[in-house]
Amino acid sequence: MAKRIDVENLDVYYGSFQAVAGVSLVVEPRTVTAFIGPSGCGKSTVLRTLNRMHEVIPGAYATGKVELDGVDLYGPGVDPVAVRRLIGMVFQRPNPFPSMTIYDNVAAGLRLNGTRNKKELDETVERSLVSANLWNEVKDRLSRAGTSLSGGQQQRLCIARAIAVKPDVLLMDEPCSALDPISTLAVEDLIQELKEQYTVVIVTHNMQQASRVSDRTAFFNLEAQGKPGRLVEIDATETIFSNPAKKATEDYITGRFG
């Protein structure tokens, strides 16, 4: 569990449009790394290349290197489906499977990958829901629809679903942007707990959130509309927020950018 990611010279495209250029960074195991930056600078795009979800979009591709503990995820013969089993993802909007119960949502990843053992499934579902701080709220109604939960609960359900398959890394794309403040707090606490076992990368547009939950912060920027986004710098979160190396970072952090 908990592996290190090395990104080297990553260029990411949507068809002929280059969305991201020349990103190199390291994500340390058992840390939370936050991606911040103005809207459209390619945070989600970079995140989605880390588990090869980017190429799901027709015409989209990436060049460069993404290594998971030294193994190039874009190397020849690497199965993107296998990559996604190692690197899980939580999305901006909660997206539980509407045809499935709470239990089935959490068990989905294991079941669809061939686990039939009832006891193993039960244990995984309970462990994942406990980790996602949702167990106490749903333990008496596991057979209700996943979509019957509130937005915050649905997002925690999606986190439980993602960690049920025991990934090495968990990617989260603005996981709190559709949530109320109380649910946001619950998810932030959860992220703190998750980093004991997982490598976490979180995209957020909320700088307070980045400073609250992350150990390291990467700042992305966009020179101009239509130009590719670039990584400006990545450092310890404290450093980025108190004493950044680059002027652009400081301007963004202090709200003076443009």
Added chain:
Amino acid sequence: MSTTTTTLAAPRGGRRAADGVIRVLVYLSAVVAIVPLVWILVSIVTQGLPAILSASWWTQDLAGTTDRRAGGGALHAIIGTLEIGLVTAVVAVPIAVMGAIFLIEYARGTRWSRIVSFMVDILSGVPSIVAALFIYTLMITLLGLGRSAIAASLALVLLMLPTVLRSTEEMLKLVPDSLREASYALGIPKWKTVVDVVIPTAFSGIATGVILGLARVMGETAPLLILVAYARNLYVSPATSNMGTLPTMINSGRNVAETLPGYERVWGAALTLILLVMGLNLLARGIARASRLKDR
């Protein structure tokens, strides 16, 4: 203050009159549309009811009965219609559903999908008699096979295919991409995502489309007239060249004099066909309701 009162005042003169005229027109059109419908329904129910209320209607065919004699029933035609419908669905549904999956899940936006889509559009505009003549040419003229219930089913397949394919496509389009992505992100391969996430999410819509498509072709008459001979006896084998069905039972009795018992049976067959189609519609609604996951 005064501006507020003028804007909130009730409309006067012109606007109120226009509202009245439009209102009357709309109500009138609604009545004009509904009256013939109710009329047809009432006349079929009142004239068909005596026939279908007799016990033999549901248990006997018309073997040995003539238009001049009372008795017998519509069993042969009911079985025939259900059987031809079933064979049609068994052939058409897998092709239509898999075709829709191909178009939406695998070939969306490609040249292939445009070509197939264009063909489906053409097929959905084909009149039933043309579909029947196509199958006639293919199976009877070219292959030298005789007329048969299967031939009629195949013509109905051509009519059912585009409607079910289109409705399935619409239902698959309604499944948000975020669910597909959620599934991929769990390391679930694409085909399993389609089978275990996309189709269950769209299931009630797909099933409703299938049943409504079936209800639609069960009343088609031209393919039955051309491709299978009407029989007054019960035949069950789909390979049979003679098979009674409700539409052709109505057709065969259309010249019977009003005073004869056979006349009543024509109305009975019409009512039975309507009940059958209505039953399928109710079934479609039932499925839509039952497959919704309980929220309590």
